[in-house]
Amino acid sequence: MRKFLFKIVNFLQGRYGIDELYKFLFIVFWIIAILSIIIRNPIIYLLEILICAYMMFRAFSRNIYKRQNENAKYLKIRDKILGKLKLQKRKWADRKTHIYRKCPNCKAEIRLPKKKGKHICTCPSCKKDFKVRCR
Numbered sequence: 605m606r607k608f609l610f611k612i613v614n615f616l617q618g619r620y621g622i623d624e625l626y627k628f629l630f631i632v633f634w635i636i637a638i639l640s641i642i643i644r645n646p647i648i649y650l651l652e653i654l655i656c657a658y659m660m661f662r663a664f665s666r667n668i669y670k671r672q673n674e675n676a677k678y679l680k681i682r683d684k685i686l687g688k689l690k691l692q693k694r695k696w697a698d699r700k701t702h703i704y705r706k707c708p709n710c711k712a713e714i715r716l717p718k719k720k721g722k723h724i725c726t727c728p729s730c731k732k733d734f735k736v737r738c739r
């Protein structure tokens with residue numbers, strides 16, 4: 605028994621393990637696994653196996669640097685999407701009191717109080733003036 609545990613510990617030493625990308629793939633894997641029960645399709649089944657194999661490959665990989673880079677790329681994409689969703693949520697919550705406009709110069713999203721008519725506003729990030737029309 606001790607010898608067996610020693611072998612396992614030895615095997616796991618220096619392996620990459622679990623990260624955020626692994627957790628995301630785990631959720632995707634289960635969604636596809638449930639889908640494959642409902643829809644019996646060999647392509648979905650193949651996808652399920654491929655995701656599982658990729659998860660195992662990453663978790664047991666010894667190339668930690670490469671796996672960390674993959675995870676960093678995933679986090680960058682995830683944060684971008686979550687940031688956009690957060691902004692949409694905020695736009696919806698403020699829709700009666702504020703308007704959102706993109707600065708024509710630096711493309712920054714600016715939150716402005718909702719006042720009828722034409723206005724000139726100054727971008728807080730690039731300090732340039734631009735016209736805003738609000739109905």
Ligand SMILES: [Zn+2]
Nearest residue numbers: 707710727730
């Ligand atoms: Zn600007």
